[in-house]
Amino acid sequence: MSVFDALPKTFIKKDGSKVNIDLEGKEVGVYFSAHWCPPCRGFTPVLKKFYEEYKAMNPNFEIVFVSGDQDEGGMMSYFQNDHGDYLACPHGSAEAKQLNALVGVQGIPTFAVFDGEGELINKNGRAGVMQGAAHVKANGWK
Secondary structure, eight states: OOHHHHSOSEEEOTTSOEEEOOOTTSEEEEEEEOTTOHHHHHHHHHHHHHHHHHHHHOTTEEEEEEEOOSSHHHHHHHHHHHSOSOEEOOTTOHHHHHHHHHHTOOSSSEEEEEOTTSOEEETTTHHHHHHOHHHHHHHOOO
């Protein structure tokens, strides 16, 4: 299954609005995280900065946040206050469950990166994020 088969058709934006976006053909990072997770709260600001820098270098890149929070209110508070200006999967949706299964998430934070064909290219994209946008642009995600 391609990531594009698992992604929702309607995403949530930081302002709470819903948007229909087709990400097929884009490089997609899927970020599994939750506000109650201390390592997530440490990594999220790094990812936010990375997104701003990398998106400027590669406009064909998008991040989708998949929340492990217990309720939608917790997810939206965390998303709106701490995350970058990327997309979120609806809380508790079938698509969120499919994405978890597709990546084989065993713990959070997990940042998995898929190529424009929808194939998983790096299950541990956190390492690339920590090395910075310029490093990933020059060397790729592998």
